[in-house]
Amino acid sequence: MRIVIAEDSVLLRAGLTKLVETAGFEVVAAVGEAEGLLAAVERHRPDAAIVDVRMPPGFTDEGIRAALVIRRQWPEVAVLVLSQYVEERYAADLLATNTSGVGYLLKDRVADVSVFLDGLRRVATGGTALDPEVVSQLLLRRNSHPLERLTPREREVLELMAEGRSNAGIAEKLVVSDSAVAKHINNIFAKLDLPHAEADHRRVLAVLRFLRGGDPA
Amino acid sequence: MASISALERVRTHAPWSAATWRDTAFVVSGVPLQLAVWVPFWAPYRFWWISAIVVLLLAHPLTRAHRERFWAMLGVEIPLLPRKAQYGPGWQGALRQLRSWTAWRVLLYHVLVGPLIAAGGLLTLWVWAAGVAMAALPTFAWALPDSSGLSPNSHAATVAVTWVGGVSLLLAAPWLAAGVTRLDTRAGVALLGPSRAEELARKVEDLAEKRASVVDAADLERRRIERDLHDGAQQRLVSLAMNLGLARETLTGIPDEAMQVIVEAHEEAKEALTELRNLIRGLHPAVLEDRGLDAALSGVAARVPLPVRLRVDVAERASSTVEAVAYFVVSEALTNVVKHAKATKVEITVDRIGDLLRVAVTDDGIGGAAPSSAAAGGGAGGAGGAGGTGLAGLARRVQSVDGTFRITSPAGGPTTITVELPCAL
Numbered sequence: 001m002r003i004v005i006a007e008d009s010v011l012l013r014a015g016l017t018k019l020v021e022t023a024g025f026e027v028v029a030a031v032g033e034a035e036g037l038l039a040a041v042e043r044h045r046p047d048a049a050i051v052d053v054r055m056p057p058g059f060t061d062e063g064i065r066a067a068l069v070i071r072r073q074w075p076e077v078a079v080l081v082l083s084q085y086v087e088e089r090y091a092a093d094l095l096a097t098n099t100s101g102v103g104y105l106l107k108d109r110v111a112d113v114s115v116f117l118d119g120l121r122r123v124a125t126g127g128t129a130l131d132p133e134v135v136s137q138l139l140l141r142r143n144s145h146p147l148e149r150l151t152p153r154e155r156e157v158l159e160l161m162a163e164g165r166s167n168a169g170i171a172e173k174l175v176v177s178d179s180a181v182a183k184h185i186n187n188i189f190a191k192l193d194l195p196h197a198e199a200d201h202r203r204v205l206a207v208l209r210f211l212r213g214g215d216p217a
Numbered sequence: 218m219a220s221i222s223a224l225e226r227v228r229t230h231a232p233w234s235a236a237t238w239r240d241t242a243f244v245v246s247g248v249p250l251q252l253a254v255w256v257p258f259w260a261p262y263r264f265w266w267i268s269a270i271v272v273l274l275l276a277h278p279l280t281r282a283h284r285e286r287f288w289a290m291l292g293v294e295i296p297l298l299p300r301k302a303q304y305g306p307g308w309q310g311a312l313r314q315l316r317s318w319t320a321w322r323v324l325l326y327h328v329l330v331g332p333l334i335a336a337g338g339l340l341t342l343w344v345w346a347a348g349v350a351m352a353a354l355p356t357f358a359w360a361l362p363d364s365s366g367l368s369p370n371s372h373a374a375t376v377a378v379t380w381v382g383g384v385s386l387l388l389a390a391p392w393l394a395a396g397v398t399r400l401d402t403r404a405g406v407a408l409l410g411p412s413r414a415e416e417l418a419r420k421v422e423d424l425a426e427k428r429a430s431v432v433d434a435a436d437l438e439r440r441r442i443e444r445d446l447h448d449g450a451q452q453r454l455v456s457l458a459m460n461l462g463l464a465r466e467t468l469t470g471i472p473d474e475a476m477q478v479i480v481e482a483h484e485e486a487k488e489a490l491t492e493l494r495n496l497i498r499g500l501h502p503a504v505l506e507d508r509g510l511d512a513a514l515s516g517v518a519a520r521v522p523l524p525v526r527l528r529v530d531v532a533e534r535a536s537s538t539v540e541a542v543a544y545f546v547v548s549e550a551l552t553n554v555v556k557h558a559k560a561t562k563v564e565i566t567v568d569r570i571g572d573l574l575r576v577a578v579t580d581d582g583i584g585g586a587a588p589s590s591a592a593a594g595g596g597a598g599g600a601g602g603a604g605g606t607g608l609a610g611l612a613r614r615v616q617s618v619d620g621t622f623r624i625t626s627p628a629g630g631p632t633t634i635t636v637e638l639p640c641a642l
Contacts (some may be wrong), residue, residue: 009452031479087504089512108490137519
């Protein structure tokens, strides 16, 4: 799979390049600022772009803005945003239109190599990867009525779902059987008045739509 | 002054002392300036209205001249009067100025007090001149003809008395010069300078300005440190942790002990990253600048292991310094809640009320937090205990932007911290 990397720190750019190449991805471009990222995406049409939030010239949210442009102009290009801090607001912007092929992870997560590469792979193939911190922040903001109906276990499952994990992944994480997870998920959908959906990203979309306080889909 | 011994006073008031010459010069230099305002009134009295206008016009340059005189000769600084700009331009401004108490104080000095002091100055001058002339009498009296009333031959007693009188005058002149100098200084400071209220008002203005710039500078510095850490240490640490992670996953066939070391190093590096991230975010979160308080606070609230209800209702953003203080208040209060309050939930509200930004943090913990307590205490403001700056630090930071800090924390809770920050800063 072909990847574009946008990261302003030279050290990390080289490190990330090495990391994803080791995992069998092809890095077609590695750039240091948002303008370069957009140019590279336009030229190479990669499968995914790994984007740092803070980049020149303003060192604030250039990366997020560039990511939003990519999502709008080249929807087929997946975007994995890396941030030094997880900010719910950035995540909400990213996820506003569509949750397929998008990820938002703390930069620290690159240290957990296999977790990070899993996330990248998931995003590049049209899935979602959200940092657990993003999820907890999103949940915090919507901790109003319907969620309070969930049991702690169901809440846990919901958080893992929102991170973009599959049923099998959730089962593994919680050390329960797949069928138990499926049951929890059905309960969640029922309690939140969400219709059952098949694909992972549709599921996340439904969850996030709820999290953002909109009407349940 | 009171501590100066009598001997010292005599020494400084000797006719040949430097202080005496300085005082005399000062007193004499004042005379022309102090008499100047009366010159226009030599005109026939039907033109005195013109004289009055001339005096009004002269008042300002004369005041300036006196200020220079006080500063150059005595080192006494008379603070500048409130600037003209304060009264507004043109005739109306001039009239407003004329109605001010300050203007009348200045005129009082120039028209009445000044001339009286000038009289003192002239007297001083006369005492010196007479003293010198009389004390010097014996040096030339021999040349006088016998018929003169001051001839030593015929009127030895008169000469002696005159000489004693002259020496007395010479000894008295320094005291007179010093007295007039002191009088003039008092009058000058009281009448030519700003009144105490004006001076205090100006000082307050000055201090407020200075404090604002200090606070801004501190804020800027915090941002610079945040940026430096982010660009430097943090990136290196991420890279280090990534490489260790890579080694951990890809190295095969190395001894178990070696792998153990790598695993430990990897975990350490991740811990360090988390700590550094929390530290940096506490300094000044970038998101605060981009997206404002709501976005930044939801991030803080999410890190609290308690249910937090956050409501931010701020239509118009406050200055970045004020936002930084509000952010600091909330994050510090939440830290205290987690550490001390034993609460089960927290509520944070931020509203903009007119020119005030009001921040309230309420928890349902054990209460009993007091602003000054260094000991146990729960609640949103539970004093720092182990190393935390706690409430005192919070209150200081709030005061730095002229905000108010209130806490209610009855034993048994709930605890509420309310902070109001003026947004205009």
